[in-house]
Amino acid sequence: MRRKTNKQQKNKRDIFLKIRITEEELEAFQRKYKNSRCKSFSDFVRRCVFDGLILLIDKEKMQGLYSMLNSINNNVNQIKVRVTKNDDAYADDFKEIEKRILEIWRILFFFQKLAPRE
Incomplete structure (x- = not known):
């Protein structure tokens, strides 16, 4: 079977x-x-x-993600303060954790920008 040429397709x-x-x-x-x-x-x-690409983003679920990430961030900061009070041995570990949390924030903000404005 022969393929249709572009001209034949355009005619449709x-x-x-x-x-x-x-x-x-x-x-x-x-x-x-x-x-x-x-x-x-x-x-x-x-x-x-x-x-x-069309994204439908549930604002309530997105807000829930923001709240959860904010809680995680606060918990990490509290742990960091207690652990580093006497010993700075975990400084590199906390930098890595903070870097990963920042990346999650970036992803959330990226999807927030893609969401249609109401």
């Missing part, structure tokens, strides 16, 4: 989709299109729609 796309956007949104689309490797703007928009 005979429905036009019209959307309303602001000037700023159009500029953002055009800027992203220029940075993409798509052959046409239409191809770029189809790729955004079909391959794009």
Whole structure:
């Protein structure tokens, strides 16, 4: 069986989709299109729609994660104060723990930025 050429595939796309956007949104689309490797703007928009990532983030669960991480952070700080009061032997261990907690915060803030604004 022969594969259809691009022209034959394009001929099947005979429905036009019209959307309303602001000037700023159009500029953002055009800027992203220029940075993409798509052959046409239409191809770029189809790729955004079909391959794009849409995240639905539950704000209550995210707030729960913030609270838990904050509690862990506070506990680690309290342990650090008690342990290092007399001995600084665990300083490197606590630096590693703090580094990992900071990375978790970064991940949470990253997902917060991706969440749609209401």
